[in-house]
Amino acid sequence: MAQQPTATLDIIEQFGPHLAFSSGTRLDRGVEPDRLVKTHCCFCGQQCGIQLKVKDNEVIGFEPWEEFPFNQGMLCPKGVKRYLQGSHPDRLVSAQERAPNAPGGFRPIDYIAAIRRTADAIQKIQAEHGNGAVGVLSGASLTTEKTYLMGKFARVCLKTPFIDYNGRLCMVSAGAGNKKAFGIDRAANPWSDMLGADVVWISGANVAECAPITTNYVWQARENGAKIIVVDPRITPIARTCDLFLPVKPGRDVALFNGILHLMIEHDWLDHEFIEKHTIGFEALAESVREWTPARTAEVTGIAEKSIRQAAEWWGQAKTSFLTHARGIEHHSHGVQNVLGAINIVLASGRIGRENCGYATITGQANGQGGREHGQKCDQLPGARDLANPEHRAHVAKVWDVSPDDLPEPGVDCYEMFRKIERGEIRGLISICFNPLVSLPDNNFIQRMLDKLDFYVAIDFFLNDTARHADIVLPGSLQEEDEGVVTQIEGKVIKINKAVDPPGDARQDWRIIQDIAAAIGRTHGMTFQNPREIFDELRRASKGGVADYSGITWEKIEANYGICWPCPSEDHPGTPRLFELCSDNPIAKVAGPFYFPDGKARFNVAEYTPPTEEVDSEFPVILTTGRVVSQFLSGTQTRRIGPLVEQYPEPRVEIHPQLAQRLGIKEGDWTTVASRRGEITVRAQIVKTIRPDTVFVPYHWAGVKSANRLTISAQDPISKIPEYKVCAVRLAKATAAPEYADQLEPQQS
Amino acid sequence: MPVPDTKYFFIDPNRCIGCESCVQACSECDTHKGHSMIHLEYVNRRESPQTLPVVCMHCDSPTCAEVCPADAIKRTEDGVVQTARKPRCIACNNCVLACPFGVPKMDTHMELMMKCDMCYDRTSEGKRPMCATVCPSQALFFGTREQIADLRPRSRPINEFKFGEQTIHTKVRMMVPREATVNHLDVTDGMFDSGDDPQADDMMAATLYELPIIS
Numbered sequence: 035m036a037q038q039p040t041a042t043l044d045i046i047e048q049f050g051p052h053l054a055f056s057s058g059t060r061l062d063r064g065v066e067p068d069r070l071v072k073t074h075c076c077f078c079g080q081q082c083g084i085q086l087k088v089k090d091n092e093v094i095g096f097e098p099w100e101e102f103p104f105n106q107g108m109l110c111p112k113g114v115k116r117y118l119q120g121s122h123p124d125r126l127v128s129a130q131e132r133a134p135n136a137p138g139g140f141r142p143i144d145y146i147a148a149i150r151r152t153a154d155a156i157q158k159i160q161a162e163h164g165n166g167a168v169g170v171l172s173g174a175s176l177t178t179e180k181t182y183l184m185g186k187f188a189r190v191c192l193k194t195p196f197i198d199y200n201g202r203l204c205m206v207s208a209g210a211g212n213k214k215a216f217g218i219d220r221a222a223n224p225w226s227d228m229l230g231a232d233v234v235w236i237s238g239a240n241v242a243e244c245a246p247i248t249t250n251y252v253w254q255a256r257e258n259g260a261k262i263i264v265v266d267p268r269i270t271p272i273a274r275t276c277d278l279f280l281p282v283k284p285g286r287d288v289a290l291f292n293g294i295l296h297l298m299i300e301h302d303w304l305d306h307e308f309i310e311k312h313t314i315g316f317e318a319l320a321e322s323v324r325e326w327t328p329a330r331t332a333e334v335t336g337i338a339e340k341s342i343r344q345a346a347e348w349w350g351q352a353k354t355s356f357l358t359h360a361r362g363i364e365h366h367s368h369g370v371q372n373v374l375g376a377i378n379i380v381l382a383s384g385r386i387g388r389e390n391c392g393y394a395t396i397t398g399q400a401n402g403q404g405g406r407e408h409g410q411k412c413d414q415l416p417g418a419r420d421l422a423n424p425e426h427r428a429h430v431a432k433v434w435d436v437s438p439d440d441l442p443e444p445g446v447d448c449y450e451m452f453r454k455i456e457r458g459e460i461r462g463l464i465s466i467c468f469n470p471l472v473s474l475p476d477n478n479f480i481q482r483m484l485d486k487l488d489f490y491v492a493i494d495f496f497l498n499d500t501a502r503h504a505d506i507v508l509p510g511s512l513q514e515e516d517e518g519v520v521t522q523i524e525g526k527v528i529k530i531n532k533a534v535d536p537p538g539d540a541r542q543d544w545r546i547i548q549d550i551a552a553a554i555g556r557t558h559g560m561t562f563q564n565p566r567e568i569f570d571e572l573r574r575a576s577k578g579g580v581a582d583y584s585g586i587t588w589e590k591i592e593a594n595y596g597i598c599w600p601c602p603s604e605d606h607p608g609t610p611r612l613f614e615l616c617s618d619n620p621i622a623k624v625a626g627p628f629y630f631p632d633g634k635a636r637f638n639v640a641e642y643t644p645p646t647e648e649v650d651s652e653f654p655v656i657l658t659t660g661r662v663v664s665q666f667l668s669g670t671q672t673r674r675i676g677p678l679v680e681q682y683p684e685p686r687v688e689i690h691p692q693l694a695q696r697l698g699i700k701e702g703d704w705t706t707v708a709s710r711r712g713e714i715t716v717r718a719q720i721v722k723t724i725r726p727d728t729v730f731v732p733y734h735w736a737g738v739k740s741a742n743r744l745t746i747s748a749q750d751p752i753s754k755i756p757e758y759k760v761c762a763v764r765l766a767k768a769t770a771a772p773e774y775a776d777q778l779e780p781q782q783s
Numbered sequence: 784m785p786v787p788d789t790k791y792f793f794i795d796p797n798r799c800i801g802c803e804s805c806v807q808a809c810s811e812c813d814t815h816k817g818h819s820m821i822h823l824e825y826v827n828r829r830e831s832p833q834t835l836p837v838v839c840m841h842c843d844s845p846t847c848a849e850v851c852p853a854d855a856i857k858r859t860e861d862g863v864v865q866t867a868r869k870p871r872c873i874a875c876n877n878c879v880l881a882c883p884f885g886v887p888k889m890d891t892h893m894e895l896m897m898k899c900d901m902c903y904d905r906t907s908e909g910k911r912p913m914c915a916t917v918c919p920s921q922a923l924f925f926g927t928r929e930q931i932a933d934l935r936p937r938s939r940p941i942n943e944f945k946f947g948e949q950t951i952h953t954k955v956r957m958m959v960p961r962e963a964t965v966n967h968l969d970v971t972d973g974m975f976d977s978g979d980d981p982q983a984d985d986m987m988a989a990t991l992y993e994l995p996i997i998s
Contacts, residue, residue: 056810061817095811098916109917111807242800246919253798253920257937271800271832663802677810681803691829701829722830 036463036487036503039132039139042737043777048138049497050124051669053676060094060117070097071533074520075113076175076513077666079397080104080247081522082113083595086514086533093120093514093533103595104225104522110246111664111678118675119512120534124496126509127538140497140507145539148506149546152464153553155489155505156192159462165193166442169451169460173467174201174405176543177518177530178583179568181401182416182575183544183560184466185409188442190434190559191551195442196460198412200468202448205402206411206753207364208395211373215381215636217621217629218580219418220403220525220599222612223356223392228255230390232352235263235345237287237376238362238759242271243663245360245396245523255356261348265290266362267658268688268730269723278345281725283336284658285645285760287363291375292323292640293331294346298382299323303350305384312615312626313381315637322639334642336725354390355383361398361660365758367646367748375640382637387613387627397523399667400513404521407581407599408572412445416572417579426579433575434559447754449474449747455483464550466493466510466543471500472668472736475745475756476711493546498670499736509540516542518565519591524610526596527586544568577602578620580629645760646748649727653709653762655693656728659741660759665734673734685735686719689765690726694718697765704768704775707731709761712743715772729765733758738774785861786906789927792915793940794836795958798922801825801834805914805923812902812913815866818890820899821914836923838914839864839886839899840944841954847878847887847898856896862954863903867896883946901954937961 038045059065067087074081083102087095096117098107119125129148130140143151159167170192172184181199188197209219216222228234228251241248249272256262256277264276265287273279282290298304299320309316332339349355357380363372377393385391397403408416409430416433419426421444431438446454448470454460474480484490484503492501493510501507514533521527536542541549544565551560562568566588577584585601586608597608600619609617613627613635626633649656664681666672673679687705689697699705705718707729716731716739724730733741748757803823810819826833845864848856855871856878858864867878874894878887887898902912906925910916915925924931931940940956945967959965 056817063813063816098913100911100916105919107911107916108919108921109804109808110802110919111804114804114807114811114917242802242920246800246802246804249798249800249920254934257935269832271834274832275797663800677807681807720829723832 036490036505037485038502039134045138045497045502046778048140051673052124053679054118054122054674055676056118059089059092065089065094067094071514071531072099073514073531073533074528075109075400076116076119076671077112077400078245079399079402079523080245081400081520081528082109082247084109084113086117088533091534093117104524105247108247108250111681112666112672115675115677119671120514121537122496122674124674125537125540126495126497126507127540129509129539130497130507132505139502143506145541148508149549149553152491152506152508152550155491156462156550157554159488160192163461166196167460168192168194168462168464169196169454170194171448171451171463171465171468171470172197172199172410174199174204174399174402175467175513176401176405177516177520177565178401178404178408178527179518179565179572180543181405181410182408182572183547183562183568185416186434186559187547187551190436191554191556193440193442195445196412196451196454197410197445198448198451199405199410200448200470200473201399201402201406201411202754203473203756204361204398205364205395206406207366207369207373207750207755208359209406210370210753211377212395214370214638215374215377216613218612219406220581220612221394221397221523222386223394224524224598224610225251227390227392227611228252228356229258231255231260231354231356231392233261233263233348233355235349235355235357236272237265237357237359238364239358239360239396240266240268240270240272240362240660241396244398244661246663248396263345263348267725267728278341278348280337280341280345283725284656284728285366286335286642287372288368288375288640289326289331289334289642290337290342291372291379292326292642293328293335293342294349294379295319295382296323296326296331297328297343297346298350298379301346301350303346304382308384309382312628312633313635313637314632316382319378319637319639349379349383352383352385355385356390356392358394358396360396362759364395365755366760367750367757368641368643369750369755370752371640371642374638378637378640381635387611387615387617394524401520403523403525404519404527407521408576412447417576417583418581419579429578430575433571436558447749449749449754449756452480452483455486461488463487463490464493465490465500469498469500469668469670471503472733472740472742475742475758476747477740477742478712479747493543494670495540496670496674498668508546509536509538510546511536511540511542515540516544516565519569519588521599522596525598526610527583527591527599528596529588529591580621582620646757647746647760647762649762653764655763655765657707657709657744657761657763658728658730658759659733659745660730661734662732665732667734669734669736685716685732685739685741687716687765688719688721688724688730690724691720691722692726693729694720697767699765699767704771706766706768707744707763709744709746709763711746714739714741714743715768729763738772784907785859786863786901786903787909788861790906790925791928791931791940792838792841792901792912792955793924793931793958794838794955795922795924795935795938796833796835797938797958798920799834799836800920800922801832802919804917804919805836808913808917809899812904814900814902814904815897818897820897836914837884837886838923838955839901840884841901843952843954846881846883846951850877850881852877863901864898865900865903866898869895872896883944883949883951941965
């Protein structure tokens with residue numbers, strides 16, 4: 035039923051992506067804005083401060099916000115050009131309903147009628163197949179207020195257990211690993227702790243392209259004397275000038291961490307006092323890494339043994355250090371094990387919970403942190419409470435004025451929801467701020483499942499690739515059209531401020547959700563008048579939880595350029611650095627700094643297993659995927675911004691010259707990359723900056739250019755994150771340019 | 784109001800991450816809306832992701848102005864070399880060909896040489912140039928000598944460059960490793976010599992042949 039209503043080219047012509055460039059008022063010289071609005075970037079988890087120039091209800095440009103401490107006016111190209119999203123020709127300004135005979139397959143529909151149709155479809159499906167037959171896919175770019183509302187909407191209004199979010203594709207391995215080791219899921223340190231570190235260890239993080247502002251911290255640390263160690267299969271721009279580069283074979287990170295720990299034990303580069311007083315489980319871990327000799331580690335990881343020894347020596351002998359990682363070690367079917375391996379070498383060094391000693395994952399999405407703390411994750415309730423925990427259920431149920439028994443049990447991850455669609459268990463879908471047709475692995479499967487739905491409603495401000503399959507599209511709001519909070523990379527809660535009103539029939543997303551709730555006739559707890567009311571309830575719901583926001587107010591945020599949670603009371607300053615030895619927390623209650631009843635961190639045996647799909651004679655090359663600096667995630671926003679598209683117009687496959695020579699592929703050749711799940715044809719870029727056994731394709735594009743046609747849906751058993759970073763492919767020079775090369779602009783699909 | 788003489792523009796190629804934030808931000812500057820006066824070079828993408836932002840060096844004796852037959856390129860008293868004056872520029876490209884740093888670009892549509900004027904509308908009001916403000920890795924930095932000395936203890940700024948017989952001093956400083964000596968290469972150093980590495984000679988010979996320096 036939810037098949038795309040017409041040919042892709044027709045939809046593109048009507049709804050884009052088309053490229054927007056500066057024009058009109060935005061290009062006029064000397065135009066004075068009506069006002070500057072202090073807010074934050076709408077893209078990655080660094081959440082750089084930015085001032086938007088507003089004139090006549092239009093964002094016409096930006097002015098650096100140099101006082102904001104994290105980025106001090108610095109911005110990446112996406113932040114600079116983000117303002118081109120507003121007043122974009124592709125912007126949805128009215129509700130749309132599927133109409134296969136209309137241009138582009140959709141026709142405008144009255145907003146109220148669209149809400150009515152949506153509510154009727156939900157009621158019909160739930161009446162016939164049960165409450166769980168409707169699923170919700172939410173997003174980690176939403177404000178925390180919206181994510182809180184989405185969780186409440188699913189569980190209290192729809193009464194479905196099936197809600198999950200696109201942060202599932204981002205940081206959940208880090209979150210799960212952090213909870214297992216520390217009892218809390220948050221970056222442990224402010225980035226300023228990097229500046230005084232002796233060693234900065236970066237594993238699987240293309241910092242320069244995915245978190246560019248962070249490079250300034252890393253390189254300032256280097257200026258201050260730090261050794262920089264980068265682990266990556268590619269020489270990324272941050273790796274180019276590091277002190278030690280470890281070109282790990284994709285999917286083998288945990289072996290490296292175990293090998294480092296082996297050497298730390300062998301040379302007694304351990305903090306015995308810290309291990310004794312503040313951790314448990316070291317003996318079992320030490321036993322498990324006995325087998326990870328440098329020789330074996332080198333063999334498995336593909337890194338020279340002397341480099342492994344050098345890394346261990348620098349790490350082991352440092353007095354201060356900061357270890358950070360990102361999707362490169364997390365996007366694996368054993369991502370949690372990789373993360374635990376990283377945490378183990380941090381804990382064994384004892385260098386955490388004090389100045390210049392830190393550990394953090396690099397948040398990918400705008401609200402990747404806050405977006406998973408307050409109830410849109412399938413197993414969590416607000417305050418990072420567990421949905422399966424009776425006490426946690428009771429607390430939130432009381433705030434929500436419902437019986438704990440009425441709350442659904444934990445649901446399933448977003449990929450599993452598509453498997454439920456396959457089995458006919460989920461028949462209706464509501465999505466907001468999520469583009470699974472591009473961002474989920476093996477997306478040919480995702481397309482078939484969208485086609486199978488009885489009813490699909492998408493809320494978005496552009497008709498994203500997945501929303502093309504919708505029965506109803508509701509026009510949502512851009513970040514600058516609403517207010518609320520997000521939690522950035524360091525765990526700091528910051529304030530997004532409204533700059534302009536939504537155009538036409540577009541609505542703030544929280545209004546749309548509440549309109550649907552009202553149309554269904556289940557308004558209990560869904561009658562907020564503004565985001566501040568939602569935030570105030572969220573504060574109560576989080577009180578006493580691990581992610582305690584109860585002492586944070588919008589005024590306090592603005593007065594302090596953000597407040598780090600936990601912040602349990604209004605006179606509490608927040609907690610920029612976790613695990614300080616004198617610190618208290620609601621779980622340990624002065625027993626120790628870590629968030630377990632005994633206050634001690636846990637060493638966990640980090641088991642090495644190879645990637646789910648190993649290379650073989652048929653598919654002999656490793657594919658790894660990632661990002662480029664001018665595009666963001668599934669490209670719904672950035673593939674519409676002309677200057678950003680011009681910077682990197684289309685996906686290319688990076689190939690080492692040795693591999694390229696063997697395959698007879700030259701720079702710029704159209705090259706077909708095929709896996710067991712699909713194939714794409716893109717241009718080759720021949721570079722010595724990638725391992726010869728590995729190729730790289732960025733994943734921001736859709737359809738025939740989607741790297742996720744190739745990737746595998748293998749998932750980590752604990753975090754359920756997909757294995758985007760490793761699958762087996764074969765490459766061949768294409769006999770001709772692909773058909774799309776003549777039909778489509780570079781950003782389109 | 785002139786650009787404060789305590790503030791300098793520093794370029795640190797070691798820090799450049801190739802993100803083009805400078806390029807995107809430059810086109811937002813009010814004096815040349817929509818046009819970017821800075822560009823990014825890949826040194827050799829096949830070998831390395833090393834990139835370099837190329838911005839006007841604001842020479843003390845600007846070659847571009849010296850070769851301009853129409854006297855269209857002016858240097859302000861505070862040392863900022865500005866875009867060619869529209870009424871005077873004859874789009875002859877002399878400046879483009881002469882600049883040893885490869886900076887001036889001819890806008891053929893407007894028949895005007897346009898180049899970085901160090902965000903004169905911003906710097907003359909005490910703000911930093913747009914590119915140096917947004918640069919996420921601070922490969923571009925605008926500030927005092929004391930600030931850069933404090934921030935970059937491993938590097939030092941240089942502003943003297945040699946091109947053959949020509950020595951140029953610039954308002955813009957380039958950061959180089961503190962311990963390294965700065966060598967000024969002469970093209971003849973790389974020309975064919977039977978005692979040198981034959982592979983290197985072949986490469987240089989091929990390069991020079993393409994450049995029609997030798998026949």
